[in-house]
Amino acid sequence: MDCDGQNGKDVVIDCCINDLHYGSFKAVRDTHIPIKKQKITAFIGPSGCGKSTVLRCLNRMNDIVRGFRFSGHVHFGGRDIYHPSIDAVAVRRHIGMVFQQPNPFAMSIYNNVAFGLRLNRYKGSVAEKVEEALKRAALWNEVSDKLQKSGLSLSGGQQQRLCIARAIATDPKVLLMDEPCSALDPISTRKIEELMLELKTHYTIAIVTHNLQQAQRVADETGFLYVDTSEGGRTGYLVEFGDSKQIFEDPQQQHTKDYIGGAFS
Amino acid sequence: MAVIGGQLKPDLPAKFAGDSNMPGQINVEELEKSLLKPRTIFNQLLIVFVTVLTLTALVPLFSVLWMLLWKGGHNLSLAVFTQLPPSPMEEGGGFGNAILGTFVIVSIASMISIPIGVLTACFLSQSETGSGLASTVRFAAKVLTGFPSILAGVFAYGALVLTMGGYSAIAGGVALSILMLPTIVLTSEEAIRMVPKKMKEAAIGMGATDTQLMWMVLLPTAIPGIMTGVMLALARAAGETAPLLFTALFSNYWLGSSGHIDLRQPTASLAVLIYNFAGAPFDNQTSMAWTAALILVVMVLISNLIGQLFSRRQIN
Known part of the structure; x- marks a missing residue:
């Protein structure tokens, strides 16, 4: 597929997947998504269409899965992060990730946020950075008086914001969010969505979501992935990518129209 | 219908x-409800049966404890902890040197087995499912769990006592460390594997290297489970007699009686003291053996309780 299209200078991650296998299982094919600077890019699609897999490609989280094979490239700042000379660990320090289940460490709130700074042997004031990250994640007011309490003592929504604070404490260029609200109640979801819109001014965000309204509310650009069963397996591929407004109001492909219209889920 | x-x-x-x-x-x-239904009767019968058998299983433990308290309790005094074992015909005395010796030997064993065991567990827990080396090591550890303790003693005798020119606390520690190792390896691996996968993913997603992942996330989270395993291994090792007969032997004197603490000398331990005195024909020595057994059981009980405390904290 053509991956050398006109990607403006504002593309931070140019993701171009030809084939992606787990062992002999072909999980994703022909997916090209340019992720633009300080924009929110959403991946939508039915369950099992590989949208999380694509997201996890962007910071090489799939490397820890056995049998993972990848053909294509993911350009980050002009370099292919799958090039043999690239250290996956270093990539993940620039491209942070927030997971579906809130996953704070079994340590204090403070140490959770300071974790990434310690990984990087941060030289400046850790306390300042922790406070800044918690403020950015809109959690500071709720936890400023109990920073030494366990991160696990917080509610689900707070835990997820803690995870966001942890991810942004090291100032990553890009924040990947894998269905960050699917385990949360509507109020916490709203908070996280507001937070994403605020974070957009500093970071580039890519988000996987099951929730179409959420994509509509927060995303600047949206990619719709669908499952292709023609080759026997369940292989995900990108059907349509574009401005969120266009995808939701004027989808060009029949599959997209059906999905947005609620014909299937 | x-x-x-x-x-x-x-x-x-x-x-x-x-x-x-x-x-x-x-x-x-x-x-x-009806008590006459067959299934109700069967149910009641089984409940009674299981309860009786459960109580039967407790009989040995409580009868031993009772005997220890009855026969060994009256001898308990400060002298037991501060004085040396009585010679035949002598009255009074204690076994302070054996308590100290047990602590020293078990400490040597811990210093050997805890680092090796925990690091092995780190390796095993991070190995992939199909890894040949890991499954060999795991299998070896499981075999070692049932290793006859006397063989550990014979091994340390051949490897250390003969080469170092005599019985010593070090040889005793090495023998016990062999017995502690498999318990520590297997429980620690389990504890590390129990750390939720999502925490592991979080650390990897932050850009942690394998070492940082282990050192900053997995080990701190698994510490309660690891401590439980260590305490159980300690409790087992403290009560072993056979390996010590071949290695540390016994001594009627304090560990540092020659002016400085020498770990290359024969060293007293509670287990061997009980073995020696229990069969002795002198009343004072036999009753000392009872008291020593009581102290040993209490020590083992305490380390088991500490282990339990840790594992409970892990659940919370």
């Missing part, structure tokens, strides 16, 4: 009334 057209067939026994496929029809009588 017992019910046709909403009417009960008169020739059917009443209990089939409940089999009706009519929605909303419940035979209330079937819900009532």
Whole structure:
């Protein structure tokens, strides 16, 4: 597929997947998504269409899965992060990730946020950075008086914001969010969505979501992935990518129209 | 169908009334308790049976504890902890050197087995499922769990006592470390594997290297489980006699009686003291053996309780 299209200078991650296998299982094919600077890019699609897999490609989280094979490239700042000379660990320090289940460490709130700074042997004031990250994640007011309490003592929504604070404490260029609200109640979801819109001014965000309204509310650009069963397996591929407004109001492909219209889920 | 057209067939026994496929029809009588039903009787019988057997299983433990308290309790005094073992015919005395010796030997064993065991567990827990080396090591550890303790003693005798030119606390520690190692390896691996996968993912997603992942996330989270394993291994090692007979032997004197603490000398331990004194023909020595056994059981109990405390904290 053509991956050398006109990607403006504002593309931070140019993701171009030809084939992606787990062992002999072909999980994703022909997916090209340019992720633009300080924009929110959403991946939508039915369950099992590989949208999380694509997201996890962007910071090489799939490397820890056995049998993972990848053909294509993911350009980050002009370099292919799958090039043999690239250290996956270093990539993940620039491209942070927030997971579906809130996953704070079994340590204090403070140490959770300071974790990434310690990984990087941060030289400046850790306390300042922790406070800044918690403020950015809109959690500071709720936890400023109990920073030494366990991160696990917080509610689900707070835990997820803690995870966001942890991810942004090291100032990553890009924040990947894998269905960050699917385990949360509507109020916490709203908070996280507001937070994403605020974070957009500093970071580039890519988000996987099951929730179409959420994509509509927060995303600047949206990619719709669908499952292709023609080759026997369940292989995900990108059907349509574009401005969120266009995808939701004027989808060009029949599959997209059906999905947005609620014909299937 | 017992019910046709909403009417009960008169020739059917009443209990089939409940089999009706009519929605909303419940035979209330079937819900009532009855002690005469076969399944109720069977149930009650099994409950009694299981309870009796459970209590039977506790008999050995409590009878031993009772005997220890009865025969060894009256000797308990400060002298027991501060004085040396009595010679034949002598009255009084204690076994302070054996308590100290047990601590020293078990400490040496811990210093050897805890680092090796925990690091092995780190390796095993991070190995992939199909790894040949890991499954060999795991299998070896499981075999070692059932390793006869006397063989550990013979091994340390051959490897250390013969080469170092005598019985020593070090040889005793090495023998016990062999017995502690498999418990520590297997429980620590389990504890590390129990750390939720999502925490592991979080650390990897932050850009942690394998070492940082282990050192900053997995080990701190698994510490309660690891401590439980260590305490259980300690409790087992403290009570072993056979390996010490070949290695540390016994001594009637304090560890540092020659002016400085020398770990290359024969060293007293509670287990060997009990072994020596229990069969002695002198009353004072036999009653010392009872008291020593009581102290040993209490020590083992305390380390088990500490282990429990850790594992409970892990659950919370």
